[in-house]
Amino acid sequence: MEQRSIAVSIKKVSKRYLHQGREVPVLQEIDLTVPQAAFVSLVGPSGCGKSSLLHLIAGLDEPDEGEIILHGDSKSSRAGKCGYMLQQPLLLPWRTVEENVILGLDVRKTPRKEALEKARDLLKRFGLADFAENYPATLSGGMKQRVALLRTVLFQNELLLLDEPFGALDALTRQTMHLWLQDLWESISASVLLVTHDIREAIFLSDTIYVMSHRPARILQRYDVDLPRPRKIEDLSQEHVIQLEQKIFAQLMEEEKV
Numbered sequence: 001m002e003q004r005s006i007a008v009s010i011k012k013v014s015k016r017y018l019h020q021g022r023e024v025p026v027l028q029e030i031d032l033t034v035p036q037a038a039f040v041s042l043v044g045p046s047g048c049g050k051s052s053l054l055h056l057i058a059g060l061d062e063p064d065e066g067e068i069i070l071h072g073d074s075k076s077s078r079a080g081k082c083g084y085m086l087q088q089p090l091l092l093p094w095r096t097v098e099e100n101v102i103l104g105l106d107v108r109k110t111p112r113k114e115a116l117e118k119a120r121d122l123l124k125r126f127g128l129a130d131f132a133e134n135y136p137a138t139l140s141g142g143m144k145q146r147v148a149l150l151r152t153v154l155f156q157n158e159l160l161l162l163d164e165p166f167g168a169l170d171a172l173t174r175q176t177m178h179l180w181l182q183d184l185w186e187s188i189s190a191s192v193l194l195v196t197h198d199i200r201e202a203i204f205l206s207d208t209i210y211v212m213s214h215r216p217a218r219i220l221q222r223y224d225v226d227l228p229r230p231r232k233i234e235d236l237s238q239e240h241v242i243q244l245e246q247k248i249f250a251q252l253m254e255e256e257k258v
C-alpha cells in the first residue's frame, strides 16, 4: 500500500502553564498524526487543552517536552505555515468581503490587483461571488464564517487548523456549513485539524477522530470513520455511525465527570 505523507506529526508533546505561581500541566504526552490531505478532528471536555494544542502547532508557543513536525520538518519555525481560524470570524467591518479575504495577502505585500483576483476566484468557486463587495455587517453568521474560512485558505491552504469554527452557529446553519466545508476541503486537498465539541460534526467531516481526556489532556482513543466520500447528512443515520457517536459521547461524559 502507498504510504501517505504526513502533514503534522505530534510526538509525546507535553505542556504546562504557570497559574498563580505554580505550574499546571495541560497537555500530557500527546501523540497525534494528520496525514497529508486528511481531515482529522479533536474532541475533548471543556478546558482540557484542545486550543492549547493548536497554539503549539501554529508555532505561537513551544511544547515543554516532545516534538511537533510539520511536513517532515521539526527544526524550522512553524509560524506562518498553518492557516489558523478561530470561532469568531474577526472580519474588519470597514473592509468589504473581498478586502477581508485578502488580509493575509496584504500582510505578505502581494500586489492588490493580484490578491483581489485570487479572492474573487475563490469567492466565485465557493458561492460568495454576489457578496464580494458587501460589508460584513450585511452578512449572516454562516456567511461571515465562510468569508473567514476563505481568508484563511487564501493565506495558507496546505494545512488548516480550525478551532470550533461553527461553534456559534445554529444547528441548521452548521449542517449547511458542514457540506460547504466538505466541498471546499475536497477541492483544495488541504490537511485539516479541527477542534470541535460537536461529535456529529467530527464524524461527518473526519477521516479520523482523536478523543482527549480531561486536563491534563491525554489522547484516550483514536477512531477512523468508515464512511465513503463525499458524505451526505443522511449518512449520519447509519447504525454503525450512531454507535460511534454514542461511544464517543459516553467517553466524553465520563471525562466531564472527573
Ligand SMILES: Nc1ncnc2c1ncn2[C@@H]1O[C@H](COP(=O)(O)OP(=O)(O)OP(=O)(O)O)[C@@H](O)[C@H]1O
Residues within 6 Å of the ligand: 017, 018, 019, 026, 044, 045, 046, 047, 048, 049, 050, 051, 052, 053
Ligand atoms: N497561555 C496560557 N497561559 C496560562 N494558561 C493557559 C494558557 N493557555 C491556556 N491555558 C490554560 O490551559 C487550559 C486549557 O485551555 P484550552 O483553551 O486549551 O482548552 P480547550 O480544551 O480548548 O477549552 P474549550 O473546550 O473550553 O474551548 C485552561 O485552563 C487555560 O486557562
